[in-house]
Each structure stands twice: as C-alpha cells, then as structure tokens.
Amino acid sequence: MTDNREYKTDCRLFTGFSPCHYRRSCRSCPHYEAVDTRILLVQLGLLGDVLRTTSLLPAIRRRYPRAHITWLTRPEAAEVLRENPLVDRVLRLGEATGALLASLQFDIALCPDKELPACSLMQLVQCEDKRGFTIDANGSIVPLGESAHRLYELGLDNYQKFFVNEKTEQHLMTEALGFEYAHDRYIVVLTDRERRWALEDRRIAGVGDSEVLIGWNTGCSARYPYKKLTVEDQVHLMETVWQRTVRKDRVRFALLGGGAEDETRNRRIGEMLSERQIPVTQTPCLQGVRRGLAAVAGCDMVVSGDSLGMHMAIGLKKPTVAWFGITCHQEIDLYGRGIKVLSEVPCRPCWLQRCQLKRKCYRHLPWPEMSAAIVDMATSILEEGRWAGDHVLGAFPPENRIEPPLGVSPGPVL
Ligand code: SF4
Ligand code: SF4
Known part of the structure; x- marks a missing residue:
C-alpha cells in the first residue's frame, strides 16, 4: 500500500491523478509550492468573454501569489484555457459539477459572469468570501458586495453603459472582484x-x-x-x-x-x-x-x-x-x-x-x-x-x- 505521506497534496502542482510537471517524488522536492489560498473562478460565458477574463489572472496572482486557482467553465471554453500557466485546474461544466462544488472547499469564489447559470452555481459554492455576482431568493442576478455594484448598475442602465462609462470590461471586472487593476493582458499560450x-x-x-x-x-x-x-x-x-x-x-x-x-x-x-x-x-x-x-x-x-x-x-x-x-x-x-x-x-x-x-x-x-x-x-x-x-x-x-x-x-x- 502506498504511503500518502510521501505526497505533498497541498502543493500547487499536485493533482493526485498524474505526475506533476517535474515528474519526481514530492519528498525533499525543491519545487514544492504550498498553497495558502484556494480560489474558484466561475466564468462560463462566451469564448471571447473567457479569453478576456484571463486578464484577471495576473491581478489575482499578485494579491495571492501562493493561491491555487480553479476555473469552472463550459467544455468548449476550457480549450481556451489550455496551457494557461496561471490556472491550476479547469473544471468543465457537466453532470458532476454539483457534486464537485459540494465537496471542494474554497477560500474565495469569484464570478464576473453576469449570466444565470454562472450566478446560480455560486449558490452551491462552499466559501465564505464570494465576490462578483450570484442570484437572490427571487432567482434574479444580484451583486455580491459593494465592489460589484458599479458593474451591476452598468448592466441595468443603458445610458451609463453606452455613453458615460469609459472603462474597459477588464477594468470594471477586476475592480468588481476587489482586485487592483493594472492594465493586465490576456494570457494565451500556444503549444x-x-x-x-x-x-x-x-x-x-x-x-x-x-x-x-x-x-x-x-x-x-x-x-x-x-x-x-x-x-x-x-x-x-x-x-x-x-x-x-x-x-x-x-x-x-x-x-x-x-x-x-x-x-x-x-x-x-x-x-x-x-x-x-x-x-x-x-x-x-x-x-x-x-x-x-x-x-x-x-x-x-x-x-x-x-x-x-x-x-x-x-x-x-x-x-x-x-x-x-x-x-x-x-x-x-x-x-x-x-x-x-x-x-x-x-x-x-x-x-x-x-x-x-x-x-x-x-x-x-x-x-x-x-x-x-x-x-x-x-x-x-x-x-x-x-x-x-x-x-x-x-x-x-x-x-x-x-x-x-x-x-x-x-x-x-x-
Ligand atoms: S512540485 Fe514537487 S512537491 Fe509539488 S507536486 Fe511536484 S513533486 Fe510534489
Ligand atoms: S445599432 Fe444596429 S442593431 Fe442597434 S438599433 Fe441601430 S441599427 Fe439596430
């Protein structure tokens, strides 16, 4: 029987089902990165939205350099995230999503996606610190906390959105989730x-x-x-x-x-x-x-x-x-x-x-x-x-x- 103590399951690179990038034993590993914050990002959106949301990752990493980041998205959008070095795990929306969200623990859950499916999933997430958008008892999309209000209101006020707002979507999104905006770029890596x-x-x-x-x-x-x-x-x-x-x-x-x-x-x-x-x-x-x-x-x-x-x-x-x-x-x-x-x-x-x-x-x-x-x-x-x-x-x-x-x-x- 394998002794689990040989494995560092709290390492950012540990998956439990395949060797990590370094393909070596965890014992005395010089690459060990202990995770101190587990973050879930829910962005199911259209493929373009998912691509744009990758620009949020540097801000998250700056604030939480030892975080483990899980991204929940649609199967087709998961392809966009392949090779992304700032995402540790991609969960594909499917039959197992409910079970996964019921069993996985997160310190922070982020949902910049103002669509009903993503916001509904936020209700299932086990986490104290939820940011972005969720649904209320009426089944309506609502903001989580003060920082998400500006982005929420823009969605409900065409005059503000069309003629007053001058911020880019990534600027608004980064602020809505409580991170510092630094004009970060999309993260796309080709094989x-x-x-x-x-x-x-x-x-x-x-x-x-x-x-x-x-x-x-x-x-x-x-x-x-x-x-x-x-x-x-x-x-x-x-x-x-x-x-x-x-x-x-x-x-x-x-x-x-x-x-x-x-x-x-x-x-x-x-x-x-x-x-x-x-x-x-x-x-x-x-x-x-x-x-x-x-x-x-x-x-x-x-x-x-x-x-x-x-x-x-x-x-x-x-x-x-x-x-x-x-x-x-x-x-x-x-x-x-x-x-x-x-x-x-x-x-x-x-x-x-x-x-x-x-x-x-x-x-x-x-x-x-x-x-x-x-x-x-x-x-x-x-x-x-x-x-x-x-x-x-x-x-x-x-x-x-x-x-x-x-x-x-x-x-x-x-
Ligand atoms: S980086 Fe080292 S400690 Fe982390 S999973 Fe890989 S072998 Fe284990
Ligand atoms: S912007 Fe285009 S779609 Fe919108 S009202 Fe004008 S013509 Fe119609």
Whole structure:
C-alpha cells in the first residue's frame, strides 16, 4: 500500500491523478509550492468573454501569489484555457459539477459572469468570501458586495453603459472582484504544435517573413448576428483594401472563422476574391478553437468585428482593426495595437439581437476610412515591422445620437 505521506497534496502542482510537471517524488522536492489560498473562478460565458477574463489572472496572482486557482467553465471554453500557466485546474461544466462544488472547499469564489447559470452555481459554492455576482431568493442576478455594484448598475442602465462609462470590461471586472487593476493582458499560450500550424498556414498562403498576411475574421457568435458583415460587404472591403495597396506582391489575405457557417461563408468569399485575382487562403474552421487560435497566430494583423476572432487577435498581440456596431467600443482594450472603426448610425450602441430598423449598423461603417486604416496598418507592418497606437474612426457626434428602438435583447444563456 502506498504511503500518502510521501505526497505533498497541498502543493500547487499536485493533482493526485498524474505526475506533476517535474515528474519526481514530492519528498525533499525543491519545487514544492504550498498553497495558502484556494480560489474558484466561475466564468462560463462566451469564448471571447473567457479569453478576456484571463486578464484577471495576473491581478489575482499578485494579491495571492501562493493561491491555487480553479476555473469552472463550459467544455468548449476550457480549450481556451489550455496551457494557461496561471490556472491550476479547469473544471468543465457537466453532470458532476454539483457534486464537485459540494465537496471542494474554497477560500474565495469569484464570478464576473453576469449570466444565470454562472450566478446560480455560486449558490452551491462552499466559501465564505464570494465576490462578483450570484442570484437572490427571487432567482434574479444580484451583486455580491459593494465592489460589484458599479458593474451591476452598468448592466441595468443603458445610458451609463453606452455613453458615460469609459472603462474597459477588464477594468470594471477586476475592480468588481476587489482586485487592483493594472492594465493586465490576456494570457494565451500556444503549444509547439499550434505554432507549427501557424507557420504551415503562412506557407500555404505563400507569405514569407517580409510579407504581410492579413487575417480577416468573417464570423461572429449566433447570439449577436449583427456583429458580422454581409458577404458582399466583406468582399467589397477586401477588394478596396487590395486596390489601395501599393505593394500588392507583399500582401495576402487569410479568411478566419469557426464553425460550419463560417466555413461555407469563407469558401464563398474566397471564390469571389479569387475571381478578382486577389490572393486569399482559407484557414480551417472546423477543427476547434485551438486550431482557430493557431490560424490567428499565423497572421501579421487581423480585421474583425467585436467577436471571438477579435479577442483571439488581442490575446495573441496582433495589430487589429476592429469594427463596432451594436457593442460598446470603450469596453474593448486593444492594448495600443489597434484601430477601432465605429458604425456611423446614431442609434449605436444598443446590444440588440434583432432590431426593426432598415438601416442596420453593420452596413454603415465608414468604408473609405476603414479600408485606408487597414492599408496603413499593413504598410506600417511591411515597412517598420510593427504597428503602434490606438485610434478610433467614425465616432458619431454625441448630440446627434438617438435612442435605439425597442428590439430583442439577449435572453439568458442556459
Ligand atoms: S512540485 Fe514537487 S512537491 Fe509539488 S507536486 Fe511536484 S513533486 Fe510534489
Ligand atoms: S438599433 Fe441601430 S445599432 Fe442597434 S442593431 Fe439596430 S441599427 Fe444596429
């Protein structure tokens, strides 16, 4: 029988089911890291939200350097967290979640996720110090403590959220959970295999070190369908960029996306661009989120709506041109590497899933300025090897803004 005293079960790297990173005996181990705080982070959200929430991890580690951090999320989002050195354990939401939360003990439980499933799970967590959001006796989402109030109120007050708030989502989230905000970045780590995929994508696109591959994300989550452009507008915009590009021999496009719908759309866009003699390749859309990350990693810059592709680009530190229709651009941090392009409609932002207006925001981006910005970024990368600075294009004068019409707002994610 094995003597358990040989094992340091309080070490941050101890799992109990497989050897730790060092693959050695715990006895006299020089790498032993005794855990003093067990922290649970509940963020089930959309993949982009999970990616962005990784920016919270450095603040947690600064405050609790000897913490063991467990992240509870959906199975598909768990892929985003793979290789993350600041997360010690990922729990995938599933049948065993209730049993796990009933048996695991935590010192601090954090829930920045203002959705019903995540907030309900906070009720099951055994922990004295809960922060962020939970549900009350009415089954309504409510903040936990004073620090979460500001973020809570923004969710309930469109005027404050759309026109007054100037803080990014990660700034608000970090403060809501009681940590010090220090402009921390997303934490995304690729494996060697994924880096090879990225290089292979560049090889297929025919791009060398002194050329620029523009990643073009064409899709968005089904939850917010107005976050993507029409096929015709995507082609028009790419063609305009191509026409304005002086060094055509050194610029290529790669179509990005994830899922069957994006695969079909990208094939169509690819065919239309090829007919126009514009060099474009498609990256795999059906091989999962890690393959998608590798595809973004292979690009020198990315053009995207406010969607997962944009968050991947931010996480991988790619210069990014991001366009915004229904969403609040001020909540997004491009970390000094991007250009935000705002739709020129007076009713934005609105966060509607469906609206009745004929003049939809995603058809009214400032196309000339946007294409010029994309060309500028590509040229800067070609000539200087980088792009620096944040810019906003297409801001609508505040005095001309109008209230968005009533429409369909997102329901709970269940
Ligand atoms: S780091 Fe050392 S003490 Fe910790 S689990 Fe690994 S072998 Fe054991
Ligand atoms: S109300 Fe305006 S911003 Fe909102 S979806 Fe409709 S067109 Fe777009």
